[in-house]
Amino acid sequence: NIDEAEVVAFSVPSYACLRRTTLDNHNPVLTDALSLLAENAELSDEDGRGVAFRRAAAVLKALPEPVTGVTQLRGLPCLGGHSLRVIRDILENGASSEVEFTKQSERFKALKVLTDIFGVGAKTAERWIRDGIHSLHQLQESGQTLNRAQQAGVCHYDDLKQPVTKAEADAIGEIVEEAVVSVLPGAQITLIGGFRRGKLTGHDVDFLITHPEEGREVGLMPKVVSWLESQGFLLYQKTTRNSYLEAKDGPARPASNMDRFERCFSIFKLADAEKRGTKQTENTPEDTCRLAAHSQVTDEGPKPASGHRRWRAVRVDLVVSPISQFAFALLGWTGSKLFERELRRWAGHEKAMSLSSHALYDNKQGRYLKATSEEEIFTYLGLEYIPPSERNA
Ligand code: 8DG
Numbered sequence: 001n002i003d004e005a006e007v008v009a010f011s012v013p014s015y016a017c018l019r020r021t022t023l024d025n026h027n028p029v030l031t032d033a034l035s036l037l038a039e040n041a042e043l044s045d046e047d048g049r050g051v052a053f054r055r056a057a058a059v060l061k062a063l064p065e066p067v068t069g070v071t072q073l074r075g076l077p078c079l080g081g082h083s084l085r086v087i088r089d090i091l092e093n094g095a096s097s098e099v100e101f102t103k104q105s106e107r108f109k110a111l112k113v114l115t116d117i118f119g120v121g122a123k124t125a126e127r128w129i130r131d132g133i134h135s136l137h138q139l140q141e142s143g144q145t146l147n148r149a150q151q152a153g154v155c156h157y158d159d160l161k162q163p164v165t166k167a168e169a170d171a172i173g174e175i176v177e178e179a180v181v182s183v184l185p186g187a188q189i190t191l192i193g194g195f196r197r198g199k200l201t202g203h204d205v206d207f208l209i210t211h212p213e214e215g216r217e218v219g220l221m222p223k224v225v226s227w228l229e230s231q232g233f234l235l236y237q238k239t240t241r242n243s244y245l246e247a248k249d250g251p252a253r254p255a256s257n258m259d260r261f262e263r264c265f266s267i268f269k270l271a272d273a274e275k276r277g278t279k280q281t282e283n284t285p286e287d288t289c290r291l292a293a294h295s296q297v298t299d300e301g302p303k304p305a306s307g308h309r310r311w312r313a314v315r316v317d318l319v320v321s322p323i324s325q326f327a328f329a330l331l332g333w334t335g336s337k338l339f340e341r342e343l344r345r346w347a348g349h350e351k352a353m354s355l356s357s358h359a360l361y362d363n364k365q366g367r368y369l370k371a372t373s374e375e376e377i378f379t380y381l382g383l384e385y386i387p388p389s390e391r392n393a
């Protein structure tokens, strides 16, 4: 059969950390659809289904060309019946009824809007929806008590929804660099997260901070935060201290994906490009919170904020690591989230090792494996080195 013979069959390894996944996605319609179902599952406390859809989407992201028919997918890993049904629907009918239904559903729309607020997770959104709150406007009318993070999230809702550009990430990088070397000369910052993988936009900017001399980084974060605050760069920050050394379960068994570095979730006040480099002005209340603009938010969407914009709010994550753990922190914080998950699964299931953002433990040898570069960690794991730009699973 000539038709069949002409069809390209694909073959990809089942672990995402064995694949090279660039940002050049040849199947965006299919991967968007599966990612939406993944997101819906995650927001509905169905993490298992969420991961299954994420894995399916990641397999399609790794294909060298567009899929034209389901026969090409024969033998591909991670594509369960449910994902295949969604793919078939799209290939044959141009859309998946399940995806379209989910997208239109009031529940999904409300979960999205509410969890898009910084500081609001699926559990909180769920509770609010049960109380009849489906929008930002309804939330503000409801009189619900918001914690400090959520208040900041509501204040800067529109800004934080706007993707952060690489130029903005670089501008933030210069500020963070200045802060870090001011409080600890010799300290180094590295751009991590999506921007390190070559993404052109992101939902935040992530930085890893270290010092070449072990121990000098201790207590660094509060100093960096104070410096940034004194210069008027922070609209919000929450710092959590390093709890790695005091943790009872020890680094051998990274109990969860959450690591224990000193870290700071923050919202930066980034001046407009032409104003950058000049001194920040004092934060006035109406400056720091644009709540007023949100009282005009209607179902038709927000009205443009009045007045001249001179700055915007940007989410920034800072992490401090001792130099001895730097390579693990770098690998662990570069992402993508699925790539990280797959690395840990590979380490545990195939190599009897425990990988975290702090260390790599060899369960058979009963010892930690030291590394000063990401390349060394891949070698320990028996993996070909995958550069950040190819970790976009
Ligand atoms: P984006 O911001 O452009 O949307 O994408 P991203 O940069 O890939 O996502 P991110 O949510 O900023 O996360 C960046 C990386 O940091 C990602 O690999 C996941 C990882 N990460 C967290 N929280 C934690 C944590 O508590 N521990 C560890 N080890 N990694 C974490 O986001």
Ligand code: MN
Residues within 6 Å of the ligand: 193, 194, 195, 202, 203, 204, 205, 206
């Ligand atoms: Mn990020």
Ligand code: MN
Residues within 6 Å of the ligand: 193, 204, 205, 206, 317
């Ligand atoms: Mn982040």
